[in-house]
Amino acid sequence: MSSAKIGLGVIGISAQNMGSTMFLLQDETDLRYSLEAICSDKQDEIHALAQEKKLAFATTDYRALVEHPKVDVVAVYSPDGLHAEHCLAALEAGKHVICTKPMVTSLEQAKAIVEAVKKNSCKFLLGQTMRFDRQFLALRKFFDDGELGEIMAAEAYYNHDMRPVYEFTPWRLNMPQDLMYGGVTHPVDILRSFMGDVAEVHCFSVKGKLTPKFPQDNLFFLNLKFASGTIAQVRGLYDVVEPPTPMMGLTLYGTKATAVAEFSDNGPGKISYSIDGENEVRVVNFEAEKDLSVYGHGATVIRYMRHFQDCLDRDLEPSPNELDGARAVSVAHSAWESSKTGKVQEVFNDF
Numbered sequence: 239m240s241s242a243k244i245g246l247g248v249i250g251i252s253a254q255n256m257g258s259t260m261f262l263l264q265d266e267t268d269l270r271y272s273l274e275a276i277c278s279d280k281q282d283e284i285h286a287l288a289q290e291k292k293l294a295f296a297t298t299d300y301r302a303l304v305e306h307p308k309v310d311v312v313a314v315y316s317p318d319g320l321h322a323e324h325c326l327a328a329l330e331a332g333k334h335v336i337c338t339k340p341m342v343t344s345l346e347q348a349k350a351i352v353e354a355v356k357k358n359s360c361k362f363l364l365g366q367t368m369r370f371d372r373q374f375l376a377l378r379k380f381f382d383d384g385e386l387g388e389i390m391a392a393e394a395y396y397n398h399d400m401r402p403v404y405e406f407t408p409w410r411l412n413m414p415q416d417l418m419y420g421g422v423t424h425p426v427d428i429l430r431s432f433m434g435d436v437a438e439v440h441c442f443s444v445k446g447k448l449t450p451k452f453p454q455d456n457l458f459f460l461n462l463k464f465a466s467g468t469i470a471q472v473r474g475l476y477d478v479v480e481p482p483t484p485m486m487g488l489t490l491y492g493t494k495a496t497a498v499a500e501f502s503d504n505g506p507g508k509i510s511y512s513i514d515g516e517n518e519v520r521v522v523n524f525e526a527e528k529d530l531s532v533y534g535h536g537a538t539v540i541r542y543m544r545h546f547q548d549c550l551d552r553d554l555e556p557s558p559n560e561l562d563g564a565r566a567v568s569v570a571h572s573a574w575e576s577s578k579t580g581k582v583q584e585v586f587n588d589f
Contacts, residue, residue, distance in 0.1 A: 251278055366424070381492075391468060456476045
């Protein structure tokens with residue numbers, strides 16, 4: 239294993255947003271990331287943060303960060319609509335990239351990212367925290383070990399009252415954040431990780447009534463048909479009173495068992511599963527992650543950063559990578575088309 243430091247630069251960082259989870263890496267003894275540069279469009283804040291954290295380089299110009307000679311990996315935590323610009327600049331500079339979800343917010347941008355990764359021989363990790371939460375990792379092991387059998391159908395959801403989130407990340411309301419990409423791609427990606435490419439999608443969407451200033455539809459129901467022939471449903475509700483249920487959930491209906499994984503930010507979770515022929519429902523409980531970072535995602539970010547370091551050391555393909563990100567974006571693109579036309583839409587997967 240290499241002992242060399244991995245120079246890290248972060249675009250779109252503040253003391254409270256997801257980018258701030260990069261500060262947690264220094265406390266993990268097996269991780270070799272060295273935070274070398276940070277970038278934000280808020281000049282006073284970024285320089286104050288650099289001074290607080292004793293960092294030598296802070297800038298409001300993302301181009302200066304991606305060209306920094308000590309930066310090997312660029313982590314992109316900027317608002318969704320800026321991901322394409324920032325990722326492409328980093329890739330063209332020959333830097334490996336980690337990008338929080340969604341990868342980008344259009345099909346054409348997704349194609350550009352895939353091409354840039356290939357052209358510049360860089361590694362790309364999509365920071366889909368749902369894949370790295372303990373409940374979903376445990377469910378993945380059940381699946382890989384054959385305990386669920388063949389998946390016949392599935393359901394996934396991500397329901398969240400976004401009104402409190404708008405208060406500390408106002409860009410989501412003012413840009414605004416497209417919640418088909420910024421929200422629905424969470425459950426779509428986790429379904430793809432088990433069931434492969436989505437071939438067709440049908441979507442209904444409406445605008446909620448709790449946030450009049452939000453200009454787009456923000457309540458979504460999707461039906462998915464996968465290339466394998468299996469089917470799934472996705473629910474993404476972002477303008478509702480916070481429901482008294484877990485924030486995220488995934489149900490897999492297998493030939494041997496049915497399993498349900500549940501997760502909430504900063505809260506406990508569980509997996510419940512029933513095995514064919516048994517009357518007992520088995521439950522595996524998970525305590526809340528023991529970190530106080532933004533959204534409680536610090537532990538999941540550390541896991542995917544550990545995975546990425548392993549991919550760099552052993553020249554492995556990250557998972558999820560740019561193709562996973564692009565195909566989730568493609569589902570969102572086709573879902574919007576379906577919502578507008580009322581028709582089932584094919585999903586482009588030939589990246």
